[in-house]
Amino acid sequence: MHASYLLAGARFEAARQLPADWFEPQFASLHGHSFRVQLRVENIHTNQAGLAETLQRAVQPLNYASLNQHMASVDDLAIAEHLSEQLSFPHSLTLTSAPERGVILDNGTRLVWLNAGFEAAHQLPHVPAGHKCGRLHGHGFGVRLVADAASANHIDLAAAWGRLFLRLNHRYLNDIPGLANPTSEVLAQWIYRELSADLAGLAWVEVRETHTAGSQFDGHSFRIWKEQHFESAVPFDAEGNYTGHSYLIRLMLQGELDGAMGWLLDFGDVKDRFKPVYRQLDHNPLDRLAGIRNGHPASVAEWVHAELSPLVPELARVDLMERDERGVSVLFKDNMRWPLL
Numbered sequence: 107m108h109a110s111y112l113l114a115g116a117r118f119e120a121a122r123q124l125p126a127d128w129f130e131p132q133f134a135s136l137h138g139h140s141f142r143v144q145l146r147v148e149n150i151h152t153n154q155a156g157l158a159e160t161l162q163r164a165v166q167p168l169n170y171a172s173l174n175q176h177m178a179s180v181d182d183l184a185i186a187e188h189l190s191e192q193l194s195f196p197h198s199l200t201l202t203s204a205p206e207r208g209v210i211l212d213n214g215t216r217l218v219w220l221n222a223g224f225e226a227a228h229q230l231p232h233v234p235a236g237h238k239c240g241r242l243h244g245h246g247f248g249v250r251l252v253a254d255a256a257s258a259n260h261i262d263l264a265a266a267w268g269r270l271f272l273r274l275n276h277r278y279l280n281d282i283p284g285l286a287n288p289t290s291e292v293l294a295q296w297i298y299r300e301l302s303a304d305l306a307g308l309a310w311v312e313v314r315e316t317h318t319a320g321s322q323f324d325g326h327s328f329r330i331w332k333e334q335h336f337e338s339a340v341p342f343d344a345e346g347n348y349t350g351h352s353y354l355i356r357l358m359l360q361g362e363l364d365g366a367m368g369w370l371l372d373f374g375d376v377k378d379r380f381k382p383v384y385r386q387l388d389h390n391p392l393d394r395l396a397g398i399r400n401g402h403p404a405s406v407a408e409w410v411h412a413e414l415s416p417l418v419p420e421l422a423r424v425d426l427m428e429r430d431e432r433g434v435s436v437l438f439k440d441n442m443r444w445p446l447l
């Protein structure tokens with residue numbers, strides 16, 4: 107068995123007012139947010155129902171409340187820490203205060219993150235003839251910057267990104283020095299290097315090239331992911347009744363960059379190699395696949411790893427979501443605990 111984590115999330119609506127001298131002056135007025143909190147907990151500490159219940163108990167007093175009445179400080183990190191204190195087991199917690207910003211508490215590390223993006227054209231010059239990415243095409247790229255909260259705040263992230271945005275937005279990326287082969291991996295590394303020169307504490311950069319694929323670079327290692335949906339039935343109760351879920355599976359790979367191609371493995375190849383596994387999962391009852399215990403998501407993730415890793419040895423982590431706020435993350439290599447947000 108590999109290290110297996112439960113994922114759970116909850117949302118709450120709340121008002122807050124930061125002090126008059128807060129570094130983002132707009133937050134000094136009374137205002138409201140739709141907050142989201144996501145937890146990751148190793149499954150040795152609790153089960154899915156216990157985790158959901160604990161999370162609801164922590165969040166419920168804050169829902170439709172004035173946060174200033176519940177805690178002395180109401181900035182994102184303080185809210186995350188307040189929630190974290192309600193939990194009796196080790197965890198990693200992500201708080202999203204707006205679609206573009208939030209914080210992470212992970213193993214004693216406090217991180218801030220900012221979502222940004224740019225629109226640009228590119229082509230990949232080294233792909234085999236006929237590969238669609240060899241043609242001139244473009245994307246609305248998503249970017250996430252994550253930094254140590256001891257060194258940087260959201261204003262620092264936004265200012266650093268603002269300088270880079272002007273160099274990337276509405277450009278043909280291949281013309282930019284250092285981006286002659288602008289894969290997601292090369293872009294994440296390029297953004298990391300450009301920003302880390304004057305942004306203290308930059309932890310990692312994510313580039314989301316399409317809605318289903320992206321890459322991360324932390325100054326040392328590359329990770330990529332490819333997501334797919336499948337529709338399956340699973341046992342619901344002891345009487346043998348079934349229910350169903352629209353699953354999201356995220357296949358995460360870690361490895362060396364192929365120097366010639368500028369990628370870890372073609373997203374398209376990940377999808378192609380996964381196809382035979384996908385066919386067994388999609389529109390099927392999961393518990394009837396050999397080795398899948400009751401269709402439990404962790405055993406589905408283990409099964410996927412057993413089937414796929416001979417073809418994709420870089421497979422390092424499988425996240426499987428039964429729905430938006432409930433799933434598992436199973437780790438097959440060290441150092442894959444990073445949240446994917």
Ligand SMILES: Nc1nc2c(c(=O)[nH]1)N=C([C@H](O)[C@H](O)COP(=O)(O)OP(=O)(O)OP(=O)(O)O)CN2
Nearest residue numbers: 239289290291316318319330369370371372373374
């Ligand atoms: N490891 C990488 N693989 C690929 C990259 C890359 O940057 N790194 N880039 C491409 C293409 O630019 C392409 O636009 C994106 O590929 P893909 O995920 O295959 O796109 P799809 O639209 O086909 O995705 P689906 O959601 O699965 O339809 C190719 N590979």
